[in-house]
Amino acid sequence: MNPAVWLIGAGPGDPELLTLKAVKALGRADVVLVDDLVDPRILQYCPRARIVRVGKRGGCRSTPQAFIQRLMLRYARQGLRVARLKGGDPCIFGRGGEEARWLDERGVSCEVINGITAGLAAATAVGIPLTHRGLATGVTLVTAHTQDGGMPDWSALARGGTTLVVYMGVARLQDMRAELLAAGMDAGTPVAMIENASLPGQRDCASTVAAMARDADAFRLRSPAVLVIGQVAACRMFAAPEVPAFPEHDLRRSA
Incomplete structure (x- = not known):
């Protein structure tokens, strides 16, 4: 399948929790529409893409959903490979179902790449x-x-x-x-x-x-x-470890 649009789950934040499929898709994307809750370190995996920030966060001014959908459609019809990058999983409170159906109704192929939900x-x-x-x-x-x-x-x-x-x-x-x-x-x-x-x-x-x-x-x-x-x-399985900072994330070196 060669979709025009990928709906990609970025996971909860830690770049090491990305799937390999997500990393590969980001590396192929021409345009990446990025939500607010996506950790900036994840953008290292789309070095060739144009980054468009379309933040949506509760209690703050947000990019209208209809505008985001029109952007995806416009870029896809220009022949560009579009990645819609969301925190967590696209289909768990991420509007992935709405976006996929909307694109399908307009003849645009779409693939969902799951992420670890928060x-x-x-x-x-x-x-x-x-x-x-x-x-x-x-x-x-x-x-x-x-x-x-x-x-x-x-x-x-x-x-x-x-x-x-x-x-x-x-x-x-x-x-x-x-x-x-x-x-x-x-x-x-x-x-x-x-x-x-x-x-x-x-x-x-x-x-x-x-x-x-x-x-x-x-x-x-x-x-x-x-x-x-x-x-x-x-019921704690173990003492929660301190969450480390990873300034040098590069999954490509460990793949």
């Missing part, structure tokens, strides 16, 4: 297994930032019995706390809050459902951050 990487980075026999037999990935500005059905999520991994929830911690407690979730249910997962500035804070808003405020939790809610949040 929820998985954040949990593992601090030693949390998202599933664990006797504690959690499933995982629910949920965003607290919906398209219409509403809230997920926290009552249904609280009753589900799975580990909850919450994206884009920092600004709504107080509402989440109230909804989960009202739904009957135990106030002492463990919560882990992980900021800048896999990056040198990674930090995490252990809390509970009852105390998470207060603890996050004291910790000065900032986006991007992931919340892990459930019994596994207190």
Whole structure:
């Protein structure tokens, strides 16, 4: 397959978590449309491409989605190989499905290259297994930032019995706390809050459902951050290692 557009997941930040397929596609791209949450070190793998920054971050001024789609279409129709580079995975809260369908409806071929989603990487980075026999037999990935500005059905999520991994929830911690407690979730249910997962500035804070808003405020939790809610949040596989800085990332030398 020789797609006109690649929708590429850059993973949570650490360049070493890129897939080989992503590195190869970036090396072939003529134009790369880059989201805000993509670590700048990843751009070393697209040295021949024109870099177009199309940032989208909650609470900040963002590039309109319709404009990004028109850019991809324009470059593709010019015969250029286009890479749309997103943090995490394109199809987990990354609008990859919307973009792929939109391009397909206009006759533009597209390929999705998966990336490690932030929820998985954040949990593992601090030693949390998202599933664990006797504690959690499933995982629910949920965003607290919906398209219409509403809230997920926290009552249904609280009753589900799975580990909850919450994206884009920092600004709504107080509402989440109230909804989960009202739904009957135990106030002492463990919560882990992980900021800048896999990056040198990674930090995490252990809390509970009852105390998470207060603890996050004291910790000065900032986006991007992931919340892990459930019994596994207190089940650490190992002491979380210090996240190193890698100023000299070059996967090409180690391939």
